Amino acid sequence: MTSTAVPEAQGSSPAQPSQPPINGLRQLVSDMLSINPVVLKELRGRMRGARAFVVLTVYLVLLAGFVIFLYYLYSASTATAFSASQRGLVGKFVFGGVVGIELLLVCFIAPAFTVGAVSGERERQTYDLLRTTLLPARSLVLGKLGSALVYILLLLFTALPLQSLAFLLGGVAIEELVLATLLLVTCAFLFSSAGVYFSSLMRRTLGATVLTFGFVLVSLLALPLLLIPLLVFSSAFSFFGSPSVLVQAVMLYAGLLLSATNPIATMIISEVMIVDQTTGLWYATVPLSDPMSGVIGFTAYVPSPWMLFTVFAGVLGVIFVLLAVLNVSRRER
Numbered sequence: 001m002t003s004t005a006v007p008e009a010q011g012s013s014p015a016q017p018s019q020p021p022i023n024g025l026r027q028l029v030s031d032m033l034s035i036n037p038v039v040l041k042e043l044r045g046r047m048r049g050a051r052a053f054v055v056l057t058v059y060l061v062l063l064a065g066f067v068i069f070l071y072y073l074y075s076a077s078t079a080t081a082f083s084a085s086q087r088g089l090v091g092k093f094v095f096g097g098v099v100g101i102e103l104l105l106v107c108f109i110a111p112a113f114t115v116g117a118v119s120g121e122r123e124r125q126t127y128d129l130l131r132t133t134l135l136p137a138r139s140l141v142l143g144k145l146g147s148a149l150v151y152i153l154l155l156l157f158t159a160l161p162l163q164s165l166a167f168l169l170g171g172v173a174i175e176e177l178v179l180a181t182l183l184l185v186t187c188a189f190l191f192s193s194a195g196v197y198f199s200s201l202m203r204r205t206l207g208a209t210v211l212t213f214g215f216v217l218v219s220l221l222a223l224p225l226l227l228i229p230l231l232v233f234s235s236a237f238s239f240f241g242s243p244s245v246l247v248q249a250v251m252l253y254a255g256l257l258l259s260a261t262n263p264i265a266t267m268i269i270s271e272v273m274i275v276d277q278t279t280g281l282w283y284a285t286v287p288l289s290d291p292m293s294g295v296i297g298f299t300a301y302v303p304s305p306w307m308l309f310t311v312f313a314g315v316l317g318v319i320f321v322l323l324a325v326l327n328v329s330r331r332e333r
Helices: 021-035 037-047 051-076 084-114 119-123 127-131 137-158 160-169 174-201 205-239 245-259 263-276 305-332
Strands: 283-290 295-303
Touching (some): 037 137, 051 084, 084 137, 084 174, 084 263, 119 174, 119 205, 137 160, 174 205, 174 263, 205 245, 245 295, 245 305
16 A cells, blocks of 8 residues: 655644743844854953953942942931931932942943953954954944943943832832933943044054043033033123023023033933923923013923933944944055
């Protein structure tokens, strides 16, 4: 007897075992890392040994000690037990202190991870060997930047439980935690990109370090110097009487744009808008008055600075990355 095989239905495929979500996520991360071998190589080198874990431990211990210090500092200034409103103030005090320390650490640690990305390869005399491979300049720059950002994100997200301690005391909303994390990640991207760009521009890491941290200091400290002409301009108009609505609006939006270029001012003004406004995070209403007509109540719609700063830092960081790729490609020729 001859057996006839039953043909399979068209379009049908053998059933495959379902893949667990954890293994699927692990495979996705592995595929993303294998796209750029520089990221995988840098992360392995960074996480190999005890240095990365020592830095992470010291970072968390310092933050935890700072939180304890802030709590006892505030509690020592109040002799009585905390009421509900006072607990909210303690929560905001602790949350603001942790975010401020994280901001300073990000501003100075993030560029330190990338300032020797390209110039360090030249000093170790491995740059020419690296460029003999088929790896394009884009992959080299993005790989160096990506590996640094992954480690910085690890530092930021491991500190989230310390920020979340403010929820136990109250006074902090989930929107504030999300916005603070977004601004910290944006600052990390901006200053890491600046480090990669200056590293590709200079032949020595020392020169790249001076330029990179000079850019960081200008970004953090130049706002008061830029506000001086605005204050002089405002005082000159106030000396001759109340300025018109147009002048008030120009000064208002000029101050907003200047504050949106500084991460410290952005965080402070955004927090003030969150606390004072009941209309959400998108805008605040500022009444203006017209001295000529005597009408009071013109409304200026002011967007929250965190949106402007996110766009500004993101665009500037992308420009730094493109310029770094251009510098590496130019040196190849």
